[in-house]
Amino acid sequence: MDHRSPAQQREVHFSPADRHGLYKAIFNRRDVRGQFKPDPIPEAVLSRILLAAHHAPSVGFMQPWDFVIVTDPEVKRRVHAGFLEAQAREMELFSGDRKELYRTLKLEGIMEAPVNICVTCDRGRTGAIVLGRTNDMAMDLYSSVCAVQNLWLAARAEGLGVGWVSILHRDVLPGVLGIPEPVVPIAYLCMGYVTGFHERPELETARWLPRLPLDDLVHGNTWGNKDAPSCASLKEHLRQDMARARQGTIPDKAEE
Ligand SMILES: Cc1cc2nc3c(=O)[nH]c(=O)nc-3n(C[C@H](O)[C@H](O)[C@H](O)COP(=O)(O)O)c2cc1C
Known part of the structure; x- marks a missing residue:
């Protein structure tokens, strides 16, 4: 039985319009690589999106995330150089038609997106023993991924595209962004207003894989x-x- 007064609780049911809005963000979210516009993102909008990320669930309420906001073209250029290296290596792992298809894919928008965000996980944030993490040390990593998803959906609701760039050697982001141990990069995200959102995942349209x-x-x-x-x-x-x-x-x- 819940003994709290009604004032301490939130409404149980969303209105149909609220519910629709949430599903709309989920089903219309896309990974954006090639459709970024240079228009700046107002700080009020960026603030709301980061606040949404900060309200993600986390193991033991550890909140292991930080957000490195990258707007300096020189910093972006160094990350992009890391991408090009990793992409060349990854492409060699495919052969034949797959390799040719891979070559045609646009897999990042680092330089075009006005804002890049690195979401991290501080593995030592609340000490070595974390409620809920003692049986699986990866739980804090999953928590930061939840923050990424909140950010991605909030950005979509704000009309902003986000693209996740994972084609980077694991040393690149700590080196370029100066991320200290025991903090690890979880996601490098490109974010900005877009010319449009594709209806389907680009990898589906390109016949890389179906849903x-x-x-x-x-x-x-x-x-x-x-x-x-x-x-x-x-x-x-x-x-x-x-x-x-x-x-x-x-x-x-x-x-x-
Ligand atoms: C962990 C993770 C890493 C990803 N890395 C890349 C990437 O390096 N480059 C890229 O173009 N897309 C990347 N993506 C985006 C996926 O390709 C995309 O989510 C998937 O094709 C489905 O498309 P959708 O997000 O538009 O629904 C990544 C997504 C996730 C969740």
Whole structure:
């Protein structure tokens, strides 16, 4: 039983419009690489987006994140040089048609985006023993990833594109940005206003990979039990919602 006064609690239900807005941000978010405009991001907007990131869940409420805001073209150029090196190395790991397709992909917008943000994880933020992290030390890393996702969705709601650049040797960001141990970079993000948002992931359009059928990823009670009777009608919903989402309909208006 909850003994707190109503004033200490938040509303349980979002209005249909609020709910729609959240799903809209989720389904219309894209990884943006090539559509950045140079227009500056107002600080009031950037502040809201960072505040959204800061309200992500974190293991033991550790809040292990920091945000390095990169706007200096020289700093960006050094990160970009690291990207070019890593991209060349990565491309060699593919062969034949895949390699040719890889060559055509635009995989970053470091120089074009007016703001780059490095989200980090301070692995020692609240000491060695962290509530919830004692059995899996990676939980703090996952927490910083939650902050990245909050940032990404808030940016989308503000009409800003974000692109995650992971094609970087792990030494590049600590070196260029001066990130000290035990802080580790989690995400290097390019952010800015855009000329538009693609309807589908660019890797899907380029036929790198398709979106997987969600109903095939759901298991009933134990791994591999994909035909479990307990999930049969849920899977029918998933198939219908996937089909709607594919047609661009946000499936939040269906029955509860
Ligand atoms: C951890 C992570 C790393 C990523 N690294 C890159 C990257 O280096 N370059 C890139 O173009 N996209 C990168 N992406 C974006 C994915 O390619 C993209 O999320 C995926 O293709 C789905 O597209 P969407 O985000 O537009 O839905 C990354 C995404 C994640 C989550």
